[in-house]
Amino acid sequence: MDVSQYLDIFLDEAGEHLQSLSDQIMILEQEPENEDTINEIFRAAHSLKGMAGTMGYKNMQNLTHDMENVFSEVRNGNIKIKSDMIDVLFQCLDALEAYTNNIRESSDEGTETNENLIKALNDILNGGTGGSSGGAKKEEAKEEKAPEAAAASGDEAWKHIKLGDTETSVLGEALKQGKTPYGLTVKVQESCILKAARAFLVFKAVEELGEVIISDPSTQDIEDEKFDFEFSLITISDKPLDQIIRAASAVSEIESVTGGVLDLDSTEIDTDEEEEEAAPAEAIAEKAEEQSEAPAKSNAPVPAGAANAKSDKKPVGKPVVNRTVRVDIEKLDVLMNLVSELIIAKNSLVAASGSTEDRINSAITDQVEYLESVTTSLHESVMKVRMVPIESVVSKFPRMIRDLSKKLGKKMELYMSGEDTELDRTVVDEIGDPLMHLLRNSADHGLESAEIRKERGKPEVGSIFLDAYQEGNNVIIEVRDDGNGIDTEAVKAKAIERGVITPEQGDNMTEKEIIDLLFHAGFSTAKVVSDVSGRGVGLDVVKSKIESLSGEVEVKSKLGEGSTWTIRLPLTLAIIQALMVTVGGEKYAISLGSIQTIENISRSSIKLVENKEVIHLRGTVIPLIDLHDVLDAPRLEEEDPEHIIVVIVKKGDKLAGLVVDQLIGQQEVVIKSLGKYINRCKVISGATILGDGEVALILDANVLI
Amino acid sequence: MDELSTVRTSIQYIVVKLGEERFGINISYVDNIVRMQRMTRVPEVAPYIKGVINLRGEVVPVMSTRIKMGLDPDVETNATRIIILKFEQQGFIGFIVDAVNEVVTLDAESIEKVADQKQDGAFVQGVGKSNDGLISILDLNALINEQV
Numbered sequence: 001m002d003v004s005q006y007l008d009i010f011l012d013e014a015g016e017h018l019q020s021l022s023d024q025i026m027i028l029e030q031e032p033e034n035e036d037t038i039n040e041i042f043r044a045a046h047s048l049k050g051m052a053g054t055m056g057y058k059n060m061q062n063l064t065h066d067m068e069n070v071f072s073e074v075r076n077g078n079i080k081i082k083s084d085m086i087d088v089l090f091q092c093l094d095a096l097e098a099y100t101n102n103i104r105e106s107s108d109e110g111t112e113t114n115e116n117l118i119k120a121l122n123d124i125l126n127g128g129t130g131g132s133s134g135g136a137k138k139e140e141a142k143e144e145k146a147p148e149a150a151a152a153s154g155d156e157a158w159k160h161i162k163l164g165d166t167e168t169s170v171l172g173e174a175l176k177q178g179k180t181p182y183g184l185t186v187k188v189q190e191s192c193i194l195k196a197a198r199a200f201l202v203f204k205a206v207e208e209l210g211e212v213i214i215s216d217p218s219t220q221d222i223e224d225e226k227f228d229f230e231f232s233l234i235t236i237s238d239k240p241l242d243q244i245i246r247a248a249s250a251v252s253e254i255e256s257v258t259g260g261v262l263d264l265d266s267t268e269i270d271t272d273e274e275e276e277e278a279a280p281a282e283a284i285a286e287k288a289e290e291q292s293e294a295p296a297k298s299n300a301p302v303p304a305g306a307a308n309a310k311s312d313k314k315p316v317g318k319p320v321v322n323r324t325v326r327v328d329i330e331k332l333d334v335l336m337n338l339v340s341e342l343i344i345a346k347n348s349l350v351a352a353s354g355s356t357e358d359r360i361n362s363a364i365t366d367q368v369e370y371l372e373s374v375t376t377s378l379h380e381s382v383m384k385v386r387m388v389p390i391e392s393v394v395s396k397f398p399r400m401i402r403d404l405s406k407k408l409g410k411k412m413e414l415y416m417s418g419e420d421t422e423l424d425r426t427v428v429d430e431i432g433d434p435l436m437h438l439l440r441n442s443a444d445h446g447l448e449s450a451e452i453r454k455e456r457g458k459p460e461v462g463s464i465f466l467d468a469y470q471e472g473n474n475v476i477i478e479v480r481d482d483g484n485g486i487d488t489e490a491v492k493a494k495a496i497e498r499g500v501i502t503p504e505q506g507d508n509m510t511e512k513e514i515i516d517l518l519f520h521a522g523f524s525t526a527k528v529v530s531d532v533s534g535r536g537v538g539l540d541v542v543k544s545k546i547e548s549l550s551g552e553v554e555v556k557s558k559l560g561e562g563s564t565w566t567i568r569l570p571l572t573l574a575i576i577q578a579l580m581v582t583v584g585g586e587k588y589a590i591s592l593g594s595i596q597t598i599e600n601i602s603r604s605s606i607k608l609v610e611n612k613e614v615i616h617l618r619g620t621v622i623p624l625i626d627l628h629d630v631l632d633a634p635r636l637e638e639e640d641p642e643h644i645i646v647v648i649v650k651k652g653d654k655l656a657g658l659v660v661d662q663l664i665g666q667q668e669v670v671i672k673s674l675g676k677y678i679n680r681c682k683v684i685s686g687a688t689i690l691g692d693g694e695v696a697l698i699l700d701a702n703v704l705i
Numbered sequence: 706m707d708e709l710s711t712v713r714t715s716i717q718y719i720v721v722k723l724g725e726e727r728f729g730i731n732i733s734y735v736d737n738i739v740r741m742q743r744m745t746r747v748p749e750v751a752p753y754i755k756g757v758i759n760l761r762g763e764v765v766p767v768m769s770t771r772i773k774m775g776l777d778p779d780v781e782t783n784a785t786r787i788i789i790l791k792f793e794q795q796g797f798i799g800f801i802v803d804a805v806n807e808v809v810t811l812d813a814e815s816i817e818k819v820a821d822q823k824q825d826g827a828f829v830q831g832v833g834k835s836n837d838g839l840i841s842i843l844d845l846n847a848l849i850n851e852q853v
Binding site: 630631632633672676677681689695696 | 762
């Protein structure tokens, strides 16, 4: 069977199961007796095994199978969780992740069999129970018991399969040949995603032993996944019922298989209109009741009279688990682009309606305004669709901190908050690495060893905090630790040693400037280079990465008390509110987010400080940056001799005044890349297309300050 | 016409004019040919980058082929065109040419490799012969290469 169409689902699901495993094992380490957790792990491992098996990934299946065995024993209370066991389990997770990564890249799991891990798992099994076979057998026995019990019970869905003339005659033939007709009802686990694939495997298993005569729903519907979680079939075989049921149950993610010998007389033969209608209704009613009942009871006889069923015929939906749709990110990008185009078109309409001299037709203006509000809401909605919680990125950090803690021999704990804070998908994809760097940095350089912490009167276990929250149009992510803080003297000494600054420069630097040196390329203060951090790459990479996302990063630190790294990111990258200005006859856009105020300054109030032009504004000295110089733009001849227009922009707590010729106004602009070919100009962060089709460049005020 | 043999060994070129010389551009790179239009100047770029234009909602950089090849600067006329080429890595790039003449089909074997003797030789892959005379085949990758 071609399973490639399920590959994406498989990868998504596998990722989720792995994450869930990782989370649960972390919990398990804290609370080795937590039964819910153990069950959850068992379920996740089991599902993974099933999925890998269906997709034909043997190595992955083997590994998860052994993990499942271990947990089965843990669940039965035969093995106690130990710390070395947790380590092995984490290694298994890493191996599984490697498999999924291989599969993602080449749709092949690779040849690594991870013998050592499987051996380690088996050692755990043997150490705990003195033989793994016992556990496995017990499980099998349990599985066998279930169908038997079910077979004994009365009303089964397969009994409602209606037989047409052809089927009856085939059955008659089979009986003459000494074969037995059986009815089977197969229930697929509700968590199962590849229902059709499971059903296919069940069919295959049954067909190896006999011949499938008919199924309900039809094979076509089953292939198209047009069934809930249950399907029935009738087969003829010369093998005993037990064997068929066992074969069908061996398919993973099958919750139960029930069946019995088909009694031809009692089966509903397709004769009666009334009955035909009643049967599906009955099935629905049955299902409805099954769903409302505890799963354990679902095999119990369900008395569902036809009359009863008819009144009960209301559509019975699947249980509302999660009303979401998985959408390819590319489709969203297309949607986003279309919305961008729409906004451009809207802008040109606004421009056109504004330029008509006679405003006779006010209806047009009204409609344009309406269009404006609709496109704005449409844009917001599409943006929201693209937003994903940062959880997907930060959820791997607890595990990382745990590993670091072991590796560095320091005790530490990670506290996270605001995992549900949402960011644009493109930003979330990129933010993982910088955050990881900062966390590693805190763990390695920030936190002191337990002894020093004790001496300093701090709790032995160091704390690292990761907090995310939204602030206006920005999302703030803070990485905080209660460690040593940044030793500015050490940083300064290092910078001088590295030749980044001269000793004289060092004497004149403020504490903040020294801390900023940390972001200098090729700077690392760790005395010992470890493989955790301190390779001299890191903070400068963090900074450039975050800046490439139009964000910024800041550090605040107090020696002896810890440091706080603050990352500020824009909610979206695609569309911004901007102020349009002209400089030398050319139009430029400046993001409203970085603008503080706009001032009309008289030329006489410009002062010179260290040969640079500055202005005094409400008690602050603000350096002036003439955009004509920066942008190499021509100066207008008819410059206002008295006043200049200054756009005050801010970056963190630094301000600068940008001198422009004219203000055009505020506008929603769609950011377009200048393309790789001329992407060298740092001041220009992108371009946008104006209402009249002209291209205007977007200034990155952050670079100027 | 013997179609089979032409399909097998020939390439189509768009013939453009720069001054009096005729240059051929492999048609498979050509996305579009547009009239000269207003360009938005971009600061801090190489002198041969004249600016960016809006091409169906995409921002496309445009270079002066003349300046890049070390010829006299462009004089805009009614015949001046921007040829938009699409490159796998760099995306769309526009090239200003004096005029676009025609499309010719040249036999791969009829194109002769040339040695770099002329000033603009670095940008010419070879010389092909058509009914109207010689056509210098432009080396597009050399044209977009930044080190010159």
